[in-house]
Amino acid sequence: MKSIDSPKSLASWLHFLGFSLKSKQFQCQKINCITVLFSFLYFFSLCPLSGEGNSPPDSPLLDSEQILFITAKPGETTGFLNFYTLNEGEWVSVLEKIPVRLGRSGLISGEKKREGDGHTPLGIFPIQRIVGKQKRQIRNLEYNEIRKNSHWSDSPSSKNYNQLIKHREKGAVSLWDSEIYELFVVIEHNTKPAVPGFGSMIFLHPWNDNKPTSGCVGVELKWLEELVNQLDGNKFPFLVIVET
Known part of the structure; x- marks a missing residue:
């Protein structure tokens, strides 16, 4: 720099x-x-x-009017969330220095991320999809409501690798049975297209445990609720994960 x-x-x-x-x-x-x-x-x-x-x-980012920053020091498994939105020509802080948990192996560049390595990928990701267990009014973003058969595939051998699927499948993770999938923002790492083995199920999701995640970004549900309520797809929101 x-x-x-x-x-x-x-x-x-x-x-x-x-x-x-x-x-x-x-x-x-x-x-x-x-x-x-x-x-x-x-x-x-x-x-x-x-x-x-x-x-x-x-x-x-030049066209974005909402930017969510996840920052952490190299090698750390804890960091902070800061969220800014452009309101009537002024950048306004919505959330500042909210503690987050990262993957057990810390941060790594997105191109080096691999399935099961415990790293959270660095990068700039468009915020496009939100998934949750309740009916919600989401402003101009794709929202998928979780049902009992909602799964996400993290098996590199599956044709549905790193995709939300609406049926049971060998190796796929049920989204219905875990509290951490109560509400989450999809971090669009290795999604379009999904390359087998390069990492899957990278989300910003609720996390109350005093330990690292498996590679996602974990935050208290109350802050995630506030974030989701403020997001607006018409403002081209982006999530940026960076080492500081």
């Missing part, structure tokens, strides 16, 4: 990334703007520079 050591260099980075200090993206009067700026710049600055005259990098 390039260091940003002056207002001039900060403005240069923002201009390169397609932002304006006068644009709605950075009218951050209601929260600590530095937090948001750092988060945006951290990810966008990972884009390679090939020389002067480059056009702004093509990042999906």
Whole structure:
């Protein structure tokens, strides 16, 4: 990551990334703007520079008006959740520094994630699907209500690998029998398409145990409920998992 050591260099980075200090993206009067700026710049600055005259990098986050950050230190199995939404031209904090549990093996880059390794994958993921056991009004996002025969396949040999299925299948996990599937956001790792063995069932789900997950992100149900109530598919929400 390039260091940003002056207002001039900060403005240069923002201009390169397609932002304006006068644009709605950075009218951050209601929260600590530095937090948001750092988060945006951290990810966008990972884009390679090939020389002067480059056009702004093509990042999906440029159009997002809701961003959920999961952050943790390397090797740690605990981290924090921060959620921001753009409201009437201002970035507003919805949730800040909510404790989360990560996989027992910590974080790993998404391309290195493998089935059963206990890692939570790093990456930038569109928030598109929510799954739960109750009837819910979800704003402009796909919602699947869990039934008694709802399963998710984590068997690399299955043609339904890393997919939600509505029937029993050998090697598939029942979503009906566990509290951790009461409500969850699908983290779209290895989903479209699902490559056998590269990791499955990566969710943001309820977690009350004082121990790591198997690779998901676990958070208290009350915070997950608040998050889901605020999400709006028309704001192109993204989930970003990063080491700090």
